[in-house]
Amino acid sequence: MSDIKKIGEFGLIETFADKFNHLLDKNNLGIGDDAAVIRIDDDYSFVVTTDMLVEKIHFISDKISPQELGQKSLIVNLSDIAAMGAVPVASFLSVAINKNTSLEYVQQFTEGYLLTSNEYKVPLMGGDTTKSPNELTINVCVIGKIENKRIKYRHSAQDGDIVCVTGFLGDSAAGLSLLYKDEQMQEQYAELIKAHHLPIARVDEGRFLSSFPQVHAMMDISDGIGSDLKHISKASKVSINIDTEKIPLSEKLQNYCQQTNKNPLEFAISGGEDYELLFTVDKDYFNELSLEYQKKFGRPIFPIGTVRAEGESPEILYFHNNKRLTASYGGFDHFKTTNK
Ligand code: ADP
Ligand code: MG
Numbered sequence: 001m002s003d004i005k006k007i008g009e010f011g012l013i014e015t016f017a018d019k020f021n022h023l024l025d026k027n028n029l030g031i032g033d034d035a036a037v038i039r040i041d042d043d044y045s046f047v048v049t050t051d052m053l054v055e056k057i058h059f060i061s062d063k064i065s066p067q068e069l070g071q072k073s074l075i076v077n078l079s080d081i082a083a084m085g086a087v088p089v090a091s092f093l094s095v096a097i098n099k100n101t102s103l104e105y106v107q108q109f110t111e112g113y114l115l116t117s118n119e120y121k122v123p124l125m126g127g128d129t130t131k132s133p134n135e136l137t138i139n140v141c142v143i144g145k146i147e148n149k150r151i152k153y154r155h156s157a158q159d160g161d162i163v164c165v166t167g168f169l170g171d172s173a174a175g176l177s178l179l180y181k182d183e184q185m186q187e188q189y190a191e192l193i194k195a196h197h198l199p200i201a202r203v204d205e206g207r208f209l210s211s212f213p214q215v216h217a218m219m220d221i222s223d224g225i226g227s228d229l230k231h232i233s234k235a236s237k238v239s240i241n242i243d244t245e246k247i248p249l250s251e252k253l254q255n256y257c258q259q260t261n262k263n264p265l266e267f268a269i270s271g272g273e274d275y276e277l278l279f280t281v282d283k284d285y286f287n288e289l290s291l292e293y294q295k296k297f298g299r300p301i302f303p304i305g306t307v308r309a310e311g312e313s314p315e316i317l318y319f320h321n322n323k324r325l326t327a328s329y330g331g332f333d334h335f336k337t338t339n340k
Pocket of ligand 1: 035223
C-alpha cells in the first residue's frame with residue numbers, strides 16, 4: 001500500500017497544512033474549513049473556495065451531459081460558500097481540455113455554467129484555459145462575502161447542540177450506483193440520478209441559518225456525514241451521537257434500496273455529494289429555528305443527533321432507537337482503498 005493510500009486525502013493535506021500558519025493573519029482562516037476567510041474590515045470578510053473535477057475520477061463524460069457538468073462544477077463550489085453562511089459574489093473557471101474535446105462540448109459546458117451563474121446571480125470573472133495531455137480537468141474558484149459576525153465555522157459546535165441537516169441524504173450516492181451498477185433501473189429512479197448530477201447548493205438556506213447566533217457550527221455534506229461529522233467533531237473537539245432512525249431518507253431511495261436489497265443508511269452516511277448543509281444549533285433554540293425555517297422554506301430541518309463535549313477523544317457514535325450500533329461508517333476519501 002502506498003503511503004498516501006495509508007494516510008488518505010485528509011492525512012495528506014495535514015502533512016503540509018500547518019506549515020503556512022506563520023504567514024497567516026490572525027483574523028483570517030486558512031486550510032481546514034469549507035472556505036478560507038479573508039477579513040476585509042471590522043464588518044465584512046471574503047470567503048474563498050476552490051474545487052477540482054477530473055474526468056474518470058469525478059465524472060465519466062458519457063454518463064453526464066456537458067451542460068450538467070458545467071452546472072455541477074459551479075454548484076459544488078457554491079455549496080462551500082453556503083456552508084460558511086456567505087453570499088457568492090464571483091466565480092473563476094479554469095479548464096484543461098484534451099484533443100478529443102469538441103467545440104460543441106465546451107459550448108454546452110459553458111451554457112450549463114451560465115445557467116447556474118444566472119440562477120445564483122454570480123458572474124464568471126476570470127479563469128484559465130489550457131491543453132491537457134490526458135483527462136479533461138475543471139477547476140472552479142468562488143469568492144463570497146459575509147458579515148464577520150455571521151461566519152459559520154466547523155470549529156464552533158457546543159455541548160448539547162442538536163445536529164441537523166437540511167434535506168434527504170443518500171440520493172446522490174444511490175444515483176451514482178444506478179449509473180454504474182443498476183443501469184436497467186435508471187429510468188425508474190431518474191430522480192436519484194438527477195440528485196447526483198444536479199445537486200442544489202443551499203445558498204439561501206445557509207444565508208438564513210447564518211443570521212442566527214444560536215446556529216454554532218456548519219459545513220456542507222460533500223463526502224457523506226460518516227466523514228463530514230468527523231470534521232466538525234475534530235475541529236470543535238466534541239463527540240457526536242447520531243440517531244440513525246432520524247436520518248431523512250427520500251421515498252425514492254427507500255424504494256430503490258428495497259428493490260435491490262441495499263441498506264439506505266450506507267448511501268446516506270457513507271455516500272457523498274448530497275450538498276445539504278450539516279449544522280449544530282443550541283438545543284434551547286431548536287424548536288424556534290425549526291418553525292422559522294419551515295415558515296421560510298416550506299421544508300423542515302431534520303435533527304439527527306446531539307453534540308457531547310465530555311470524554312477524552314472525540315468520537316462519532318451511531319444509535320438506532322437508542323441502541324448503540326457497532327457498525328462504523330466512513331465517507332468518501334480519494335486515496336483510501338475502502339471507504340470504511
Ligand atoms: P470541501 O469538501 O469542503 O471542499 P475539502 O475536503 O476538499 O473541503 O478540503 C478540506 C480543506 O483542505 C479545505 O479547507 C481545503 O481548502 C483544504 N485543501 C484541500 N486540498 C488542498 C491543497 N492541495 N492545498 C491547500 N489546501 C487544501
Ligand atoms: Mg465543503
